[in-house]
Amino acid sequence: MRRTGWLVALPFAATVLGGCARASKTSPVSPATGAALSLWKSGSAAFGMFVPSERAPGAVDATGTRLPPLYTVTGALALAANPLLDYLFLNLEGAYDANAVRAMVAGVKRSSAATRPTRPTRPTRPTRPTLLVRIPTIADAGVDVTRARVKEVLGLGADGVVIPHVRSAAEARTAVAFFTEAGANVWSPANSNGTVIAMLMVEDKGAIAELTDIAAVKGYSLLSCGIGSLTRDMGGDAPGAEAACKRTRDLGAKAGMPSMMTATGSTITDRIEKGYLGLLMSGPADQASVIIRAGRAVAKRP
Template sequence: MLASLLLPAALSAQSSSALTLWKAGSPAFGIFVPSERAPGATDANGKRLPPLYTADGAKALGANPLHDYLFLNLEGAYDVEAVKAMVAGLKASSGHPTLLVRIPTIEAAGAELTRARVKEVLALGAEGVVIPHVRSASEAALAVSFFTDLRANVWSPKNPAGTVIAMLMIEDKGAVAEMQAIAAVPGYSLLSCGIGSLTRDMGGDAPGAETACKNVRDAGAKLGMPSMMTANDKTIGDRLAKGYLGLLMAGTAEQTDAIIRTGRELAKRK
């Protein structure tokens, strides 16, 4: 089957830490993959250099037993070499965290390029793709079609044996208004909210954005889908209490390790 071709055995989602946890209804803890380039680094002409991801860096991240998943954020600039490096490093690693790749928006890239990127990311060996800034139920259905047209074996409420993760993100007021219809679109794995983008779209109304994100979480959970949310040392307890099952951290290794340890203790995970 095509789906089996899309997931090389070395990075099969069947051994995926996050997917196993989510199937059991348990929280999974992950991090934004950090760039290995110094912040603000420039070339000889003063041009800012893009983020750098290497196989060695991925191997080290994969070996950290605290990482259930790794979130490679390529929304701002798609970089196929970054995906290749991450997959190569994780294949050589002693651990098996889930690799999720966030690609640019459908609005920015267009449907056909986004479709091609979903195919490419999965074919390279990532276990999941994140589609950001889904604006409507019709766009959610379009996003799901990128996976179904590949015959990807997407884990979803109607396919509990699935092995591919498809995550859609709601990040603006218009999409929040359509959250129930977006949640009702069949064929994907996680419905999540981008708290930073949504807060900006709501004019800086942080409490309102938090409430909206919780409502998005509830809409997905009602239909059997987990939700991912960023967390830090001050919010990890609240995020878990509200039922978020994908906790996503950023910071230094020491910072994210400490937050994850706290989260695992709160979640009563060893």
């Protein structure tokens, strides 16, 4: 489930100024935890997007070396101003960057001092999107480095950390321990008052074989499936991967956890009808907003 993009400023500004989304009737939005966590605590669908790089795709320096993604406080503020976005998904799986986390946290947290529109008949109130940060895999970075990154990301002020490519129940327990060792108050089926999101992703055939045991591990918030990576690992078997992701969602729900899934204009209705409560869009913000408006109507969110 890997995505990159480019923040398209002018279309996004039009989207923000013209946005008509309002807060859920069923869940208050807490500035302390962000919109998505409040929604998930009430069993409601939350809509978000991959944070797009503000650097043009394929940009290179004077030597021809490709430049890394760029994330700034200004870009974070612009995204956080969009009332349609319940959460932002900062994908650092390919290249961890603590400065990117700092910039996003600064922009998103600063936005909580402003107001976003709720219902026309009610006064506005402080809100902000939940910020989730996906870090590199345990397999690639190692246990010690991953443990340190979880602690660092949470220490910098992100609302949650996403651990990709969890390969087994044993690795799931290791991942959960990172949050415990960081002193995080993780929201989970056993801790309804938690404020930190710990999300584990299964994206490999071996993990799918251990789904029941992974879902039984205690102490984390979301169990989700990386449809793109899993499809590749299953040799291109798209229907098989979709079925595995649906099983992941079902086992997570049985354990009391929501599940996140990527969505497009052609899949958003199906994703919601199958019970995914974290709908994740990619691409420019104006494009994502169009899909989110459609999804909110299907989910019966005002």
